[in-house]
Amino acid sequence: MSIHSCLQQIHDGGTLSYESALALARDFDLIELCREADGLCRFFHASSFNLCSIINARSGRCSEDCRYCAQSARYPVAIDSYEQIETATALEQAKENDRAGVRRLSLVTAGRSVKSEQLEQLGELYAELGRETGLLFCASMGLLTREKAERLVAFGVRRYHCNLESCREYFPQVCTTHTWEEKVETIRIARAAGMDVCSGGIIGMGESLEQRLQLACELRELEVMSIPINILTPIVGTPFGELEPISFAEVLRTIAMFRFINPQAIIRLAGGRNQFGTEQYQFFAAGANGAIVGNYLTTAGNGLEQDLQAIGKMGFKF
Numbered sequence: 001m002s003i004h005s006c007l008q009q010i011h012d013g014g015t016l017s018y019e020s021a022l023a024l025a026r027d028f029d030l031i032e033l034c035r036e037a038d039g040l041c042r043f044f045h046a047s048s049f050n051l052c053s054i055i056n057a058r059s060g061r062c063s064e065d066c067r068y069c070a071q072s073a074r075y076p077v078a079i080d081s082y083e084q085i086e087t088a089t090a091l092e093q094a095k096e097n098d099r100a101g102v103r104r105l106s107l108v109t110a111g112r113s114v115k116s117e118q119l120e121q122l123g124e125l126y127a128e129l130g131r132e133t134g135l136l137f138c139a140s141m142g143l144l145t146r147e148k149a150e151r152l153v154a155f156g157v158r159r160y161h162c163n164l165e166s167c168r169e170y171f172p173q174v175c176t177t178h179t180w181e182e183k184v185e186t187i188r189i190a191r192a193a194g195m196d197v198c199s200g201g202i203i204g205m206g207e208s209l210e211q212r213l214q215l216a217c218e219l220r221e222l223e224v225m226s227i228p229i230n231i232l233t234p235i236v237g238t239p240f241g242e243l244e245p246i247s248f249a250e251v252l253r254t255i256a257m258f259r260f261i262n263p264q265a266i267i268r269l270a271g272g273r274n275q276f277g278t279e280q281y282q283f284f285a286a287g288a289n290g291a292i293v294g295n296y297l298t299t300a301g302n303g304l305e306q307d308l309q310a311i312g313k314m315g316f317k318f
Contacts, residue, residue, distance in 0.1 A: 021217070022209075025257050034282075034285065052105065054107075103136055108140040122141075199226075204250075
């Protein structure tokens, strides 16, 4: 199958099989892959670019053993830990994003799941943010029950974020205290409660190209339309802290293939992109059309103004 027959199939509403995607990723020149992925992005999304931001609402002391994460209580990493962010601090961050034209904001909590009592406190924070800004609200609070999902909807949350992190096959190498299947169940619970879903993963955790494409296909099967791609920043003290960072070329190839496999989704660059300096903006010419802007959970992001200027110069509209 040629790259042009693949493109025609996608333009006609078809989907690439895993085998065809793998052949593309292995056999075709990276520059050509990126150029055609960018073309697909522009075909399905024109010049639209999707911005969102996150607030670390509960930090550290997490019971889970995710091997990439500084927030796990199992690893000797010094981070700021707190039960809940101060309302004034959250408001300051939210207002900055609102003024800049960022439309979505997610409250993110460390931990396997959020306790019911704290969920009610976070509901009060959502209410305050809603009074002071015009933002749309998301949540990223671990595994859900039906009752918790319904409470979030009552608070005005319209999108739930739950990364698969890696494909089903590789997930046991990433985490053993919860399962890939539990994450998929949370996605289903969030949808059943009336929320949209945002789900993606982290690349550079030792997984193969084949396993990255498996993740892209699994997200397509789950009909996820907002797919964040994080790039591992190895953090000393975590089990993945000594991994060799993924190469720039492999990030480009991965983004391009996620676009081929999920042509109508928002492919959203998230944590870790700033480790590539100004070269990171080439990712938005390889099929990505969204970003999490501002700072992340335990690593610093880019300046908001810097992102907006650089991405705007590429012809995108926010």
